[in-house]
Amino acid sequence: EYFGIKDGKRFAQGGEYQLCLSNPDVLRICTEKLLKVMRENPDFMVYSMEQLDNENPCECDACQALAKEYGGESGVMVWFVNQVADAVRDEFPDKFVGTFAYQYTRQPPKGIAPRNNVVIRLCSIECCFAHPLTAGCPQNQAFMKDMEQWAEIAPHLFIWDYIVDYAQYISPWPNFQVLGPNIETFRQHKAIGIFEEAQYQSPGAEFEELKSWVVTKLLWNPQQNTDSLVQVFVDAYYGKAAPKVMEYYRLCQSLVTPDVHYGIYIREGHEIYTDDFIRKAFVLLNEAQQMADDDEVRQRVDRVRMQPLYLHCVRHKVASRQDGTWQELKKLLLKYNARPGEVRPLDKFIQEFESVP
Helix, strand or coil: CCECEECCEECCCCCCCCECCCCHHHHHHHHHHHHHHHHHCCCCCEEECCCCCCCCCCCCHHHHHHHHHCCCHHHHHHHHHHHHHHHHHCCCCCCEEEEEECHHHCCCCCCCCCCCCEEEEEECCCCCCCCCHHHCCHHHHHHHHHHHHHHHHCCCEEEEEECCCCCCCCCCCCCHHHHHHHHHHHHHCCEEEEEEECCCCCCCCCCHHHHHHHHHHHHHCCCCCHHHHHHHHHHHHHHHHHHHHHHHHHHHHCCCCCCCCCCCCCCCCCCCCCHHHHHHHHHHHHHHHHHCCCHHHHHHHHHHHHHHHHHHHHHCHHHHHHHCHHHHHHHHHHHHCCCCECCECHHHHHHHHHCCC
């Protein structure tokens, strides 16, 4: 009875369903558990009381009555977390309870607001990442509306943003043009912090060193020119190969046009990818390899070269095994233990790829 009802059945299966937040025992247990965590780990500022990563909120009569009263599932969550926050405030007056505004709870509630010691973590997972949030992209209008409304009622708003393609970590995914503008937009909407979720499972993601450095710089000052930051890093990191790596970077960014849209789960068949792009990428990065100062720089270029290698191989599985590109990519994947996608571990990817007739 502590777990949610879905389609008339109550489930408690491995994190696939949410808790029944209207059950008073659930509130008591969650409050006791959180207090225990706070007492044992007193050095943190924000402690999590959040939904699981699925879209199965409880459909029992009591939970749905709360949803109706407070304008949706986010209202149920805020109602629940507010009570937890009230219960921990006296013992921990300088601490905060964090909860998500994510997927089914992203739309702000009505008739209820988070307590002063609650942090709302607003997630941008549904957005278009080809264009800045304020550029008028139709796919971003709903998120902007939600963020504006949360900024009005949430005393503390925290942003959970996404900066890689989770379907294929290694493939080119040009989003540098949105990084600074989006961070500035979050700042203008009173965000107290931003978490830029990238490839969190292994090395080997697309432009991982460059993107990590640029994002860190932009979090200090989002009004900096991103291309200028990129130029500084590329010159310092790739040595004599820098001009060709910079040309490849610009080639990737040129894939974005006003009519192009993409989220965080795109595959090799997306419209931004063409064989002509791959051909041009190989020309530039082959030259970069030849210009590299030493083996260390050459390895850095190799990690960039994984991007068109991966894209070519997954677009042309049979041909890539014949022209040698698959062998080269496989060698680099194993060398860096690079995970191809969020739900595609390396061993499974190789097995599936090599089983194609």
